[in-house]
Amino acid sequence: MKELAKKIAAFIVCTVVIVQVMSISSFASGEDREPNDKITQANSVSLNTTIYGTTSGGWDMDYYKFTLNSPGYISVLFYHDDGNNGHHIDLYDYDGTTDRVIWNYNVYETSLKKETLRCGLAAGTYYISVSGNNKLGVSQNTYNFRINYTKASNWESEENGKNYRADSISVDTTFYGSTMGNNQDFDYYKFTLSKSGYISILFNHNLLASNGVILSNSEGKRLLNFDVYQNVSTKTSQRIYLTSDTYYLLIAGYDNEYSFKVQYASENTQQTTQKPTQKTTKKTTDNRTTTKNNYTRFSTTAKPNGSTSKSVLSTARNEEITSVTYKPFEEDVTVNEREMSVSGDFRYYIENNIVIINNYFGNQSYVEIPEEIGGLAVGCIAGNAFENTGVSKIKIPSSVTQFGENAFGESDHDVKIICEQGSAAQDYAQRNGLDIELTVSNNINIDNSEKSDNSENSNSKVLIIVFGSACLAVLLGILAFMIIKHNKEKHI
Numbered sequence: 001m002k003e004l005a006k007k008i009a010a011f012i013v014c015t016v017v018i019v020q021v022m023s024i025s026s027f028a029s030g031e032d033r034e035p036n037d038k039i040t041q042a043n044s045v046s047l048n049t050t051i052y053g054t055t056s057g058g059w060d061m062d063y064y065k066f067t068l069n070s071p072g073y074i075s076v077l078f079y080h081d082d083g084n085n086g087h088h089i090d091l092y093d094y095d096g097t098t099d100r101v102i103w104n105y106n107v108y109e110t111s112l113k114k115e116t117l118r119c120g121l122a123a124g125t126y127y128i129s130v131s132g133n134n135k136l137g138v139s140q141n142t143y144n145f146r147i148n149y150t151k152a153s154n155w156e157s158e159e160n161g162k163n164y165r166a167d168s169i170s171v172d173t174t175f176y177g178s179t180m181g182n183n184q185d186f187d188y189y190k191f192t193l194s195k196s197g198y199i200s201i202l203f204n205h206n207l208l209a210s211n212g213v214i215l216s217n218s219e220g221k222r223l224l225n226f227d228v229y230q231n232v233s234t235k236t237s238q239r240i241y242l243t244s245d246t247y248y249l250l251i252a253g254y255d256n257e258y259s260f261k262v263q264y265a266s267e268n269t270q271q272t273t274q275k276p277t278q279k280t281t282k283k284t285t286d287n288r289t290t291t292k293n294n295y296t297r298f299s300t301t302a303k304p305n306g307s308t309s310k311s312v313l314s315t316a317r318n319e320e321i322t323s324v325t326y327k328p329f330e331e332d333v334t335v336n337e338r339e340m341s342v343s344g345d346f347r348y349y350i351e352n353n354i355v356i357i358n359n360y361f362g363n364q365s366y367v368e369i370p371e372e373i374g375g376l377a378v379g380c381i382a383g384n385a386f387e388n389t390g391v392s393k394i395k396i397p398s399s400v401t402q403f404g405e406n407a408f409g410e411s412d413h414d415v416k417i418i419c420e421q422g423s424a425a426q427d428y429a430q431r432n433g434l435d436i437e438l439t440v441s442n443n444i445n446i447d448n449s450e451k452s453d454n455s456e457n458s459n460s461k462v463l464i465i466v467f468g469s470a471c472l473a474v475l476l477g478i479l480a481f482m483i484i485k486h487n488k489e490k491h492i
Contacts, residue, residue, distance in 0.1 A: 044066070048146065055132035078114045116180070120176065190248050194244055200262075216247065
């Protein structure tokens with residue numbers, strides 16, 4: 001009986017071992033079947049299921065493919081062993097001839113787990129590659145991943161990085177997307193207005209990275225652009241008037257998820273954007289009031305109590321100055337983050353040897369625009385460059401002669417322009433109803449305070465007299481001290 005029991009026990013142990021070996025072999029061959037080093041050899045895998053594989057030898061690459069029967073979004077949850085050199089993951093769209101990389105991620109040695117952002121995809125077949133470079137002496141590195149899929153109709157469909165691949169969207173509907181991977185991602189959307197009206201863009205994103213938003217018409221002309229920085233979760237653009245047409249929306253950025261909605265109001269119901277509530281300013285000498293709005297604006301500077309303001313065409317010494325008319329600037333729609341440089345708190349790019357300031361991202365209330373950056377003259381402030389900032393005073397050099405629409409964010413906050421008399425900046429400020437503090441090239445300030453010229457001259461004379469009297473008193477004191485000292489020495 002003891003011998004029989006031993007044989008039965010041995011048989012059970014052997015059976016368990018064989019079953020385990022067969023299970024492992026069957027599992028491995030069922031999920032990572034070599035050769036799958038080419039996209040044409042990709043292993044078919046299921047969604048929402050854990051897939052196991054290995055990278056072996058030196059550089060090894062494994063391809064997998066999956067199919068979506070309906071539009072939706074996916075994320076990839078990836079694990080790998082400790083002690084390897086990491087893995088690289090790519091998602092492809094493949095038409096049988098050409099493969100396009102939708103996104104790519106690195107899972108480094110120091111991170112055992114990585115979950116990608118959610119990515120919207122249309123119905124179809126897609127491919128994933130996993131590659132790794134094993135450390136010396138390591139023959140195999142195991143990994144596993146899971147493609148999490150959720151059916152949805154309000155997500156982007158990658159690859160939509162070109163305007164001719166733009167996703168069609170509807171106004172007043174929230175859509176979701178993501179700018180994915182190690183490189184900057186571009187997502188295009190298009191919508192059509194059957195009737196003219198007013199639109200604004202409500203944009204939300206995760207606080208992982210910044211995003212840029214650009215609205216263009218069917219001819220590629222930029223109509224609106226703004227940035228939503230990493231520390232700002234929600235932003236609503238200014239409202240603009242659009243005629244019936246098809247429009248394109250570009251969202252750019254790095255690893256980040258976002259949502260947006262194009263908000264529409266008909267021409268009959270929305271009157272606050274191009275014709276906003278008027279804001280009363282100081283009264284002029286003839287008791288008329290000036291107003292501010294989002295159209296072309298112009299206001300005159302006048303002193304209260306009937307005092308006379310200075311001519312905008314003369315200096316403090318009444319010397320005639322030639323006034324320069326500013327040039328409206330329309331930014332090239334192809335400008336993107338990769339073409340930008342940074343100097344201080346300014347983001348800029350160079351075009352025709354002229355520095356164009358595209359954005360201010362500092363937090364100062366007073367800002368001075370430099371005359372040059374990198375040896376080139378600063379000649380332009382792009383549209384919306386100071387939008388949604390806390391800047392209340394901006395000093396503009398005479399080198400700047402071009403300004404984009406809403407360059408100083410004047411549509412959403414008050415700002416004072418400090419500039420040379422007769423400069424293009426003065427012309428822009430006057431045409432847009434902005435407060436102005438004028439200077440001349442010899443650094444004489446054009447005072448727009450309530451004091452009259454006569455009082456200014458009087459104050460200057462008083463200061464000179466007081467200063468001269470003080471100096472004279474000091475000299476007399478020194479002389480008296482010397483006389484007294486001399487008399488004492490003489491008596492001794």
